[in-house]
Amino acid sequence: MVSQVEAEKSVVGLAAAGAGAGSAGAGEAGAGSGRRQRNRRGQGSRLRDELIAAARQLLMTAEREQDVSIRAVTRLAGTSPQSFYLQFASLDELLYAVYAIEFGELRTVIEQAAAAAADPVASLLAVCRAYCDYAEQHPGRYRALTGVRGQPHPDWQAQSLPGSQTFAVLHQTVAAALAAKQRQADAFLATATLWASLHGIVTLRADRPAFAWPSLDDMIDSLVRQLLA
Secondary structure, three states, X not given: OOOHHHHHHHHHHHOOOOOOOOOOOOOOOOOOOOOOOOOOOOOXXXXXXXXXXXXXXXXXXXXXXXXXXXXXXHHHHOOOHHHHOOOOOOHHHHHHHHHHHHHHHHHHHHHHHHHHOOOHHHHHHHHHHHHHHHHHHOHHHHHHHHOOEOOOOOOOOHHXXXXXXXXXXXXXXXXXXXXXXXXXXXXXHHHHHHHHHHHHHHHHHHHOOOOOOOOHHHHHHHHHHHHHO
C-alpha cells in the first residue's frame, strides 16, 4: 500500500496542474513534470508557483534545509537555475515563501478551531486538538514545518519569521485561558512549552504506534489541565 506520506506527496505534486494557482493549497503543478514549457503571455506567476511546489515537495523528505538546493528545486520543477533568479533573489527567499504557505495553512486551521469554541479554556482545548489533527492528517506537510533541521537566515527577523503569526494565535489562546483561570503565569513560556509538548505528542504517537497510548483527547485534556494549574 502507498503510505500516507507518499500519497500526500503525490497530491502536492499534482494539486495545481491547472494554470498558476496562487493559493496556499495550490501551486504544485510543475514539480517533477520534466522539462517545462515556456509560459504563455499572462502566466508569469506559473514558474514561481512551480518552484514553490518543488521546494515544498523536497522539504517533505529532507533531513536539513541545506539538502534543498536551487539546483534540486529547478531540476524538480523542470527549469534551469538561471530561471530561478527571475522569480527569487535567493534560496532563502524561496524557503520563506514555502514556510509562509505551510504555516499559513496551519494558522487557518487553529484560528477556525479557536473561533468555534464557547470559552477561552474550550478554545485552547480545541486549538490543541486541531493542531494534532493537522499533524496526523498531513504528515508530509507537518514534517516540512517541524522535522527539517533549520539553519540561520541572516535576512529573517525573529518577529517576521514565517511561523510567527501562527505562534501568535497559539500565544493569544493560551493567554486568554490563563486569564480566564486567573493564573499569573508567563504566557510566552507557557505557549512555547505547550507547542513543544504538542509536537512531542504527535511525533511519538506517529513514530511509536505499538505503544499503548492513551486517547489523544485524554492526553490533550491532561496537558491543558497541567498548563492551567
